[in-house]
Amino acid sequence: MKNFKRVLAFTAAIALIGSMTACGNSSTPAETTATTAPKELDEEDKSAVAEVDIGEDEKLENGTIKWLATYDINPDLGKPKMFALELFESKYGGKVEWIPTTWDNRYNDLSTNVLGGSSPDLFPAQEFDTFPSKVIDGMFESFDDYLDFDSDLWSDGCKKLAELHTIGGKHYVAPVATDSKCVMIYNKKTIEENGLADPVELLEEGNWTWDTFRQMCLDYCDREEDKFAYDSWYFETQFILTTGTAPISMENGKVVNNISSAAVERAENFMYNLKKDDLPLPKAEFNWTEQPYRISEGKTLFWPCATWALWEADLSKFGEQGEIMFVPMPKDPEADNYYLPANMDAYALCKGAPNPEGAAAFIKCKLIAEQDESALAITEKQYREDYGWTDEMIDMWHKVREMTDANPVASIHMGLPTEQANIIDDAIKQASFNGTDWTVKREEIATLCQETVDELNKKIEENF
Helix, strand or coil: CHHHHHHHHHHHCCCCCCCCCCCCCCCCHHHHHCCCCCECCCHHHHHHHHCCCCCCCCCCCCCEEEEEECCCCCCCCCCECCHHHHHHHHHHCCEEEEEECCCCCHHHHHHHHHHCCCCCCEEECCCCCCCCHHHHCCCEECCCCCCCCCCCCCCHHHHHHHHHCEECCEECCEEEEEEECCEEEEEHHHHHHCCCCCHHHHHHCCCCEHHHHHHHHHHHCEHHHCEEEECCCCCHHHHHHCCCCCCEEEECCEEEECCCCHHHHHHHHHHHHHHHCCCCCCHHHHCCCCCCHHHHCCCEEEEEECHHHHCCCCCCCCCCCCCEEEEECCECCCCCCCCEEEEEEEEEEECCCCCHHHHHHHHHHHHHHHHCHHHHHHHHHHHHHHHCCCHHHHHHHHHHHHHHHHCEECCCHHHCCHHHHHHHHHHHHHHHHHCCCHHHHHHHHHHHHHHHHHHHHHHHHHHC
């Protein structure tokens, strides 16, 4: 359920620059025929779409693409249509047909459709779980016959993430936008009342690092006063990625096991010491349930999460308007660059897709929308009017996106076979969750990790 909410929120406000979304629709197609219609773009915004140059492309012979996902790309009732969808419809004569599924059944439904000869065209890939095992199992095919990955439409970060998802020189995921997988949300009033340095100022000074983060947590936390450093489910893996090393990655088309790397160990030991000093919210004492409202109460210092946590109409759990702010994850002082965990708006092409040309046209519209100033203006307007963002938050959003695009890092361990992926993911979190020594957890999963990676690389060598 946590993963479902994360995907839903990521695609529901989006977006990443310029996507005015309409995702988050949990209704079935039949239910969308209610009397309340989707909200169309206003005439000014439609005019902006009409002025967009898509090159020499013509309308599609077959404009319908089939989209298998837990949410609809089409706008929810009463919600605005995203810029890219308006572009796809008006320029290409496109249409998105939603094939609904559930989080638990999404891959079963995909497999059933692929094997049954009724494949959809596109499948969401932003959770980093479509690759590599699902590609190796034959659920997806490459985009290379339909998309030019050398085109200037792709940002630097998107190109890097596209390269991460390659086997045999072929691209199996199309990332259209990047953002940070985790930012540190906080309440400015809490910072001021506790005499702490403003993280924004530390960032501007080049001094927002693991060390200053840790010292801030030490200065703030006090169990007797029920004050802890951070909560949420999104900290551990993303913190590791600030080293520039992912637990499981891809290099030259092969799966690479970095579980025993010095960088991962250093990050895990850092989190182990945070737990040993009683700094993170003790989840076990709160029935393993997130407590976001504590941010507004001044009882928890940071809420590590992606910016989708701030795409809600009611942000009172974090504080009053003007009190809420965020910064990127702190920099690893030993890293050669400021690496940040990457989030992406991304798509996978289903095996046997009936309309890959239409799918490619939709992705091109998403890429164009990412670079269009009108689309950006629409997104900023939504953030201010619908979510109460301040100019300071908008500026930081742009800064974090630019920093992430420069040095994005992602782990593909959730793209391993499901059982192994869950075991590895759980082990990564235990130093922070339960204060378990990393060397103990690492030894528990070392053999499993290497055997899994070896088996996948064997299949790659034999089949690609």
